[in-house]
Amino acid sequence: MPQFTFYAHPIATAPDRVQLAIDEAGFTDYERITVDIPNKEQKTPEYLARNPFGKVPTIVTSDGITMYESRGIARYLCTRYNFDLLPNPNDNAAVALFEQEYSCETACFDTPVSTVLFESAFKPLLGLETDPASLEKNRKALSEYLDVAESIFSKTGKKFWAGDKFTLVDINYIVPLARMFERGQGDVITSRPALKAWWDRCNERPAIKAFIAKVPNVDQLMAQFKQKAEEKQ
Known part of the structure; x- marks a missing residue:
C-alpha cells in the first residue's frame, strides 16, 4: 500500500503545489488519482467525505489521516516524510x-x-x-x-x-x-x-x-x- 493517495486534477493549480513538493523531494511511494471534475466527482458524497469543500487537492494517508488545502498538505508531507523544503527548525x-x-x-x-x-x-x-x-x-x-x-x-x-x-x-x-x-x-x-x-x-x-x-x-x-x-x- 502506498504511503498516501493524492487526489488532484491538472486543470487546477492548487494540487501543483503539492505535486511539485513531492517531485522536488523525489518521493515516489504514493498514488495519484485524477478526480473527474468535468463530471463533478468532487461533489459526490464519497468525495465530500474526504474534502467537505468539494475541491482538490486532498490526500488520504495509509494510516487514515485525511487532509485538504494545498499549503497545509505540502507542509505536512515535508514534516512527515522529511522533504528538505522547510527551514532549519533550530534557526x-x-x-x-x-x-x-x-x-x-x-x-x-x-x-x-x-x-x-x-x-x-x-x-x-x-x-x-x-x-x-x-x-x-x-x-x-x-x-x-x-x-x-x-x-x-x-x-x-x-x-x-x-x-x-x-x-x-x-x-x-x-x-x-x-x-x-x-x-x-x-x-x-x-x-x-x-x-x-x-x-x-x-x-x-x-x-x-x-x-x-x-x-x-x-x-x-x-x-x-x-x-x-x-x-x-
Missing part, C-alpha cells in the same frame, strides 16, 4: 523569515495572480465575460507587489524567497507563475532583473525544470474539460 531567524514570506505569498500574491489568470485565461475559455475592472485592479496589485519583491531581492541579495535555501515558499510562487508564462504573461517576472535571476535559478533545479516544461496548455485542458462534460449529458 529562529530562518524560521521567522520563512513564515514571513509564506504569509506574504498567501496574503498578498495569491489573490491578484489567481484573479489575473482567471479573468484573462480561464473566463474566455469558459465562455464567460472578463471583468475589465477586476482584471485591471488585480494586474495593478500584482505589479505593485512584484515591484516591492524586486526591490527586496535586489537589496538583500537573497537567492530565494525565504533566504538562500529553496523552500515551499518558492514552490508557491512557481506554480501560478508557470501558468502565467504558459499564457504569455511571463513578463511580470522577466521585466524585473532580480526576480528573473530567481526564476532562472529555480529553472536550474531538475524537478522545477521538468514541471515548467510540462505545464498543461490551458486551451487544450478546457477543450477536454468541455468534451467530457458534454459526453456526460
Whole structure:
C-alpha cells in the first residue's frame, strides 16, 4: 500500500503545489488519482467525505489521516516524510523569515495572480465575460507587489524567497507563475532583473525544470474539460 493517495486534477493549480513538493523531494511511494471534475466527482458524497469543500487537492494517508488545502498538505508531507523544503527548525531567524514570506505569498500574491489568470485565461475559455475592472485592479496589485519583491531581492541579495535555501515558499510562487508564462504573461517576472535571476535559478533545479516544461496548455485542458462534460449529458 502506498504511503498516501493524492487526489488532484491538472486543470487546477492548487494540487501543483503539492505535486511539485513531492517531485522536488523525489518521493515516489504514493498514488495519484485524477478526480473527474468535468463530471463533478468532487461533489459526490464519497468525495465530500474526504474534502467537505468539494475541491482538490486532498490526500488520504495509509494510516487514515485525511487532509485538504494545498499549503497545509505540502507542509505536512515535508514534516512527515522529511522533504528538505522547510527551514532549519533550530534557526529562529530562518524560521521567522520563512513564515514571513509564506504569509506574504498567501496574503498578498495569491489573490491578484489567481484573479489575473482567471479573468484573462480561464473566463474566455469558459465562455464567460472578463471583468475589465477586476482584471485591471488585480494586474495593478500584482505589479505593485512584484515591484516591492524586486526591490527586496535586489537589496538583500537573497537567492530565494525565504533566504538562500529553496523552500515551499518558492514552490508557491512557481506554480501560478508557470501558468502565467504558459499564457504569455511571463513578463511580470522577466521585466524585473532580480526576480528573473530567481526564476532562472529555480529553472536550474531538475524537478522545477521538468514541471515548467510540462505545464498543461490551458486551451487544450478546457477543450477536454468541455468534451467530457458534454459526453456526460
